[in-house]
Amino acid sequence: MRNEKGFTLIEMLIVLMVITILILITIPNVTKHNSMINNKGCSAFIKMVQSQVKAYEMEHGTIPTVQQLVDGKYIESNRCPNGKEIVITNEGDVLEGE
Template structure:
């Protein structure tokens, strides 16, 4: 009686094909993840800028990041890429390097 199944060579070829596919896709995924985080940070900075303007209109002063968080204008002081945000003396929002 002859049993049907895969030979060792066939299994090795399948594993090799899977490995090649993983080697091709993983770098692409990490590159896109970085782009997504950068776009998310841009959008977050624009949202915080709008909240700074709203705070400025209500309180007639430029807020700090901590004031915005304390008064629930924003929930976090970090971009999706992990960088913190800062507010300049002119009210412009930017991200700091760390």
Template sequence: MKEKGFTLIEMLIVMAVISVLLLIAIPNMTKHNSMIQSKGCEAFLNTVQAQVKAYEMEYHRVPTVQELVAARYIKSDRCPNGHAVQISADGAVSESGS
């Protein structure tokens, strides 16, 4: 009775091909991760800017980041890349970089 299946050599070739594909794919994914986080932070800053305007219309003054979080206008005071968000006295939103 002859059983059909993969030989050891065939399995090793498949493993080698998968390894090469992983070695190519992983560095590309990590390289683009910082770009993705940067774009996510830009989008988050735009959202916070809109919420600052909404808060201003309701309370007639520029809020702090902590006031926006406490009033549930935003959920977090940090961008996806971990940097804190700050609001200037004139209501401009920016990333603090720390």
């Protein structure tokens, strides 16, 4: 018999098992961090919209609706990165809706 170099089937199965275990450990951590990043992005987006509400109010003299901000190109979207809509109260405060 010749001395052939290469991996045996058992060695390949062990390597695949180790890779699978590492992937199973990694995926839940990535999804947990993704939702945390989206929530922090939403709070930053709300602060940015709050400043745009103040800019609109200084230019037009009234507190805008979310649609007025979108139409006036003050903001591009009425949704946070986590998918929730934003709401502007009668006092001009910006809140995360549903």
